[in-house]
Amino acid sequence: MIFKKNAIKLADILDSAAKSEREVEIQDLFMRTTLDSICELGFGLDLGSLSPSLPEVPFANAFDRLSEAIAHRSLGLFWRTRRALRLGYEKELQKCITELDDFTYKVIQQRKKVIEEANKNNEENTREDLLSRFMNFKGQDGEDTYKDKDLRDSILNFVIAGRDTTAITLSWLVYLLCNNPHVADKISAELKSVLGDTKDVSIREFCELLTPECVNELHYLHASVNECLRLYPPVPRDGKVALKDDVLLDGTKVKAGDRLVYVPYSMGRMEFLWGKDALMFKPERWFKDNKFQSESPYKFTAFQAGPRTCLGKDSAYLQIKTTAAVLIRFFQFRLLPNHRVYYRLGMVLQMINGIKVFVSRC
Numbered sequence: 499m500i501f502k503k504n505a506i507k508l509a510d511i512l513d514s515a516a517k518s519e520r521e522v523e524i525q526d527l528f529m530r531t532t533l534d535s536i537c538e539l540g541f542g543l544d545l546g547s548l549s550p551s552l553p554e555v556p557f558a559n560a561f562d563r564l565s566e567a568i569a570h571r572s573l574g575l576f577w578r579t580r581r582a583l584r585l586g587y588e589k590e591l592q593k594c595i596t597e598l599d600d601f602t603y604k605v606i607q608q609r610k611k612v613i614e615e616a617n618k619n620n621e622e623n624t625r626e627d628l629l630s631r632f633m634n635f636k637g638q639d640g641e642d643t644y645k646d647k648d649l650r651d652s653i654l655n656f657v658i659a660g661r662d663t664t665a666i667t668l669s670w671l672v673y674l675l676c677n678n679p680h681v682a683d684k685i686s687a688e689l690k691s692v693l694g695d696t697k698d699v700s701i702r703e704f705c706e707l708l709t710p711e712c713v714n715e716l717h718y719l720h721a722s723v724n725e726c727l728r729l730y731p732p733v734p735r736d737g738k739v740a741l742k743d744d745v746l747l748d749g750t751k752v753k754a755g756d757r758l759v760y761v762p763y764s765m766g767r768m769e770f771l772w773g774k775d776a777l778m779f780k781p782e783r784w785f786k787d788n789k790f791q792s793e794s795p796y797k798f799t800a801f802q803a804g805p806r807t808c809l810g811k812d813s814a815y816l817q818i819k820t821t822a823a824v825l826i827r828f829f830q831f832r833l834l835p836n837h838r839v840y841y842r843l844g845m846v847l848q849m850i851n852g853i854k855v856f857v858s859r860c
């Protein structure tokens with residue numbers, strides 16, 4: 499399974515950092531882990547960004563610059579004029595779009611060739627990645643349902659939605675566990691009670707034991723991930739446009755075309771929603787009578803609510819919990835003294851200089 503494979507690659511990199519007592523920037527490693535996973539799921543492509551040499555990945559680089567440029571557009575005035583004149587961040591944004599387009603269209607053309615070749619040889623196209631599935635859709639006239647531009651948009655949408663969000667959650671989780679080691683201890687105890695004693699088990703053997711059914715039983719780990727998403731939602735603010743006149747629950751009138759913004763970052767920290775200890779990282783708040791209790795998505799808004807709720811939520815939990823279980827079982831993390839963690843301006847709640855940690859084996 500893709501998530502386990504990449505969790506093992508990540509663990510191997512951390513293992514060598516632990517042996518050489520090197521500091522690591524773990525947000526970058528998580529970004530590589532989730533990028534490789536989503537590219538394999540989405541394109542059926544092994545980008546190899548998590549290989550031991552940690553190569554420069556132009557595709558990922560263009561994504562990061564694009565996110566920052568879009569955030570500048572949403573804050574700045576006169577962006578249409580800047581776009582027309584290709585000034586400042588608008589120039590950068592166009593450059594990033596071209597780089598991402600070139601990469602994606604190349605992948606689409608390569609896949610088309612593979613499918614044409616298979617058709618010629620009367621072989622079935624059995625590839626299961628999203629791109630291949632989208633390409634298999636045909637209209638009644640036998641024509642492709644999705645044109646190249648639709649394929650580009652769908653695939654990039656999945657990469658944008660799936661890479662940063664999951665990596666950012668893992669990064670903040672490590673940050674929170676470094677500051678709350680008693681929570682890491684409780685997760686370790688839960689791993690032991692669900693998987694048994696894994697003292698003499700290798701990382702690969704541990705991953706074998708970690709079936710999706712086992713991952714589902716890790717309620718305290720799930721609660722810790724939810725606490726992390728409550729305090730540090732990867733999509734910290736989100737905007738909507740009203741399609742028709744409406745009245746909000748508190749009586750506020752909304753007109754068709756009005757823009758509304760909701761802010762999961764603030765909602766996750768409101769005392770009237772979460773109590774006096776709203777700012778504390780406390781996985782226990784997700785348990786009632788010793789049983790894990792989920793919250794309404796209109797209160798816990800990290801994945802949004804309603805018909806346009808996140809499509810990748812289950813997949814995200816599976817990857818986050820699988821990766822976190824491996825890391826917590828085999829490693830301990832310590833924040834680098836004097837490394838200050840700051841938010842980065844962007845569409846998502848990334849850290850500007852990442853998160854630097856020392857890592858050691860448990």
Ligand code: HEM
Pocket residue numbers: 655656659660661663664667731732733736737799800801802805806807808809810811813814
């Ligand atoms: C912790 C991880 C994640 C968080 C917090 C998250 C959050 C969100 C949020 C807030 C939205 C709504 C955005 C909007 O409409 O304005 C969304 C939509 C979406 N997400 Fe996620 N996401 C996560 C992981 C993923 C993953 C791993 C995938 C794909 C494998 C994914 C796929 C999608 C898709 C396709 C949509 C669009 C749904 C639609 O418009 O109908 N997400 N996500």
